[in-house]
Amino acid sequence: MTAPELIALLPLLILALGATALLLAARGSVGRGWPLAVGSALALSAALSAVLLPSCVTEVGGMYSTGPYARFFIALWSLATAATLISSGPYLSRRRLPSGEYSALLLFAAAGMGLLSSAVSLSGIFLALEAFTLAFYVLIAFNKNCALGAEAGLKYLVPGGVAAGLLAFGMALLYAASGSLQLPAATAALTIGAPMQSVALAGLALLLAAFAFKLSLVPFHFWTPDVYQGAPAPVTGLLASGSKGAVTAALLTLTATLPAAPAPFKPALATLALLSMVVGTLCALAQSNVKRMLAYSSVVHMGFVLTGLLCWNHTGRTAALFYLVGYSIVTLGIFAVITSFSGEQEPQQLSDYRGLARRQPLRALALTVLLLALAGLPPTVGFMGKLAIFSAALAAGLPLLAVVGIVASLISVYFYLQPVIQMYMTPAPSAEAIEGHSSEYGIIALCLGLTLIFGLWPGPLLELIARLTP
């Protein structure tokens, strides 16, 4: 490990070493705010160093790239983690949860997500994926007074273990076929006519199944609603945006190394995307629990992102990444609102949202706009993302996926409007209002502002993403 390599790794070192320091320093941190402040400052400085610091090397250890693509995602996940840390202060202190362990685990998860987004070798993907998954196992079950939280942690642990096993099997087969763990060389065995193509294809299938578990694509999605329901709301926000986003970023790196999709690979991915959009939408229609509805909605959205990847060209990948960034911003905003609405209990049932518009008009309005952004209505980033993905899919000759996606988004307006109807059109019960904290208001306003800005003026972000997409 040379000095230029260490400097190139600095953003991730800030996150990982900062997390370790917080773990050591913050003992008995129940009800304290400073670990969260230190944690978010560390995450922000990691993001800043990822953006500003020039990198003298292209790769570190042959496993992780330090190029603009990697730096963009490290900055994005650090910012998402900082936003989560800032907005979860009142939530933690109301439940008397230790903020030191919480901040340390979130920072380490951010380091893992950043590593996964910058992985350029199979071993790098495996290590990074396990790094942040380990942090999430604990974070999901973080509220020890909540039985649903423990159940959710277990339900994430078991599929996570299976997915790790599948990933290792798939990588072993790919390595056996190609003799390399580096990404372009490892996937070269998939080209038609390569000596061990069938072994490599079996490896790729296992790899794909593991990725589908993490992205909760149908039929690998069964853990999603229970985990979303049981996990603390701020953790769910980061799980939905960062964890899935980092896995998508790794999948994009993987698919970008294949000049053309190997024959059975593309139909398999298309089936996953199609099933995710159809089954996710139908299941979301039946939910009366908002967090479960958002879980199924994330299944649908990952189907949209996969549609973008399936175009198998630069336009499609750019659209998928743009969609991913927009989805992350909107999801973080929605879960920040749910966090700020949480008193002793999180508002999960639709009936918990009755008449909230009268008691908390600002946050109700923000939630409405963010839900409409998920549904894909203009002038939000959701609309721009869907426009980019579906036009790329039509141009790349995937009319079926595009049409199913458009129909799914039309149907989805119904279930995204359910909480809005509850907030605005039903009389308020006599429950007292939950005062929001200024930090929560700040994060909600930031997410709302970015949703509208990127919806009205997506040009600069699209150009940036187009430049760094491989």
Next chain:
Amino acid sequence: MASLLFYLLAATALLATLLCITRRSPVHAVIFLINAFFALALMFYLLGAPLIAAWEVIVYAGAIMVLFLFVIMTLELSPESQRPALSRRQWAPALLLFLLLLISAGLILTFDPAGQAGVPFFYASPRSFGAALFNRYGLAVEIVSFQLLFAAAGAYYLGRRRKARQPEESS
């Protein structure tokens, strides 16, 4: 010779793993798993990695399996699942597999197809193994150690009993 030994050991490992996941009693399953680990260790030796072979026995078959047995003992399984008498159907497969392993180990020791004299190109000495682990894969080792640190901290947090909370919950 080496390929014959490989197929013998591979069959042993597969059979032992299959028996391991189909046993009712967890202790029997552990016996078969140890069997599979020994077969894997001999395969590593055959591939020219004696250090990994030793670790497979010391760490997996030794430390982790002992931990497994301790966990099973502390779980205090119901007496119904612990039958006192051992029938031949239960111990015969394990004995057979261990005999196979003994024969393979004896063959390896006699002919030494993977020793330094055999195929020196593939021979991974402890020195070269350590150099590769901490130079070429140094970053991976660091990441794994961070993972283990946070896994331990998280497990400690989740397993710790909370004292301050008790009086509040009763109120």
